[in-house]
Amino acid sequence: MSEQTGPEDGTQAEGTVREADSPAATPGGATAATDPEHGPSSAGTTEDAPAEPTSETPAPEDAPASADAPAEPAPTAETPASAAAPTEHDPSPPSTPRPAPPKPRPGPPPGARPGPPPGARPSPAPAAARPAVSAPAPAVVAAQPSPVPSASDDPSRWGRVDAEGAIFLRTAEGERQVGSWQAGEPAEGLAHFARRFDDLLAETELLVARLGSGGGDPKHALSGAKALREGLDEASVVGDVEGLRKRLDELVGMAEDAVGAARDARDQQRQAAVARKEELAVEAEAMAEESSNWKQAGDRYKAILDEWRTIKGIDRKTDEALWKRFSRAREAFNRRRGSHFADLDRQRGAAKARKEELVAEAEALSSSDDWGPTAARYRDLMTEWKAAGRAQKDADDHLWQRFRGAQDAFFQHRASVFAERDTEFAANAEAKRRLLDEAEKIDTSNADHARAALRSIQERWEEIGKVPRDDMRPLDQRLRAVEDAVRQAADREWRRTDPEAEARVAQFRDRVEQFEAQAEKARAAGDAKRAQQAEAQAAQWREWLDAAVAAVQER
Structure with missing residues (x-):
């Protein structure tokens, strides 16, 4: 592209667009360019293939990470396609402040627009880890303001271009030159700067949509809105700047509310x-x-x-x-x-040592045949075992098996011995029963023969030995009954032949006769009182005589 000297200042190159001395950032950050065949082009158009992004066109940091991102506003009658949300060929403009573009220089090829290749989608941002305790940040719902009209519908409503190609923006304070156009028809230059305004409008509405849906960072949206609002006074655009300013003021308020809500949510x-x-x-x-x-x-x-x-x-x-x-x-x-x-x-450890001592003693007693004392000692050992406490499980189980083994060995040996003894005692009981049958047939009419037979039975009784505990009392009772019968027969025989009893009878008879003689003599002498006393004494001795005679006769 050849350079030519402008008619006035000699600094304007043919085929370029000259902006005002204080240009503002645009979504793409590129200036307009003129193509000899296609005429002027803008970073806001989407008809041609996009150019590769440069260092002046940073990728949007808050672009939607997936298809779940909030829907972007669709074009309306007031908002043409150039002002609507970017399509897959038109990546979302950044919401962060961008550096101001350099002085006018040749722009990209005609119809070029920075961004990813056609059909590309923004790279998804990594999902933040969700805290265990969280409070959802409330979405900020914006009030519905009057829509900001698109400048592309009627660019002449908001600005004009003079004969030298200077582009002016109409404001409440008057006109402000925002650039110049030397690449074609003046109307095309005005439309180019109107499309730049629509790009700013689209960026603003995208921030509003993201903020309202809760899909963006409120701080990021706030800084982006402030940057757009601060650069609006010097922006090289043609459109309803005052309406956009009000919209940005509303966006800043929404973002501040969202930041406060997010802060409250973080506090909660x-x-x-x-x-x-x-x-x-x-x-x-x-x-x-x-x-x-x-x-x-x-x-x-x-x-x-x-x-x-x-x-x-x-x-x-x-x-x-x-x-x-x-x-x-x-x-x-x-x-x-x-x-x-x-x-x-x-x-x-102490319990283990004590139980080892108890086990040693229990094993030493396992072969004892002193049944009663040993069994009592085993009962004491069991009491001491429980009082010793628990050792480690493996050691405690092993020691317990040894202790139980020694105790079982003793009691099994005792049970075996007792079983043999019970068999012997049962035979002894049967022999004593046969001996009792013989004893109960002793003839007690002859005391001497009865006593001799009883002595023989008693000697054989002792030779037989012990009997079961349950049989001891019945057998002893039967033997004592035989012994009592023999003893009573001997007593009767002795009383019949006792000389002392006969002498007592004769003595009692003599005394009775003596007192009766005294009574007779007293009556003869006329002493009734002495006679009465003698008769009383005679009667007493007669009673004793009768008792003695009866005793002798009972033998």
């Missing part, structure tokens, strides 16, 4: 996170002081730690203070648990 999230960690710390401290269920409490500490790691959104100072509380509580619990198990190990 932080408060909820702090409250939850406070609860976990209190629970950990309570377990550190009170819990003695070591397994359950240890598992609970692990669960608390896992949950603790998922709780985000707390400032470092508060989080460290809460962590110190939790960590101290867990360490205190671990120390108390360690001390408990150390004491338990010492107790188990």
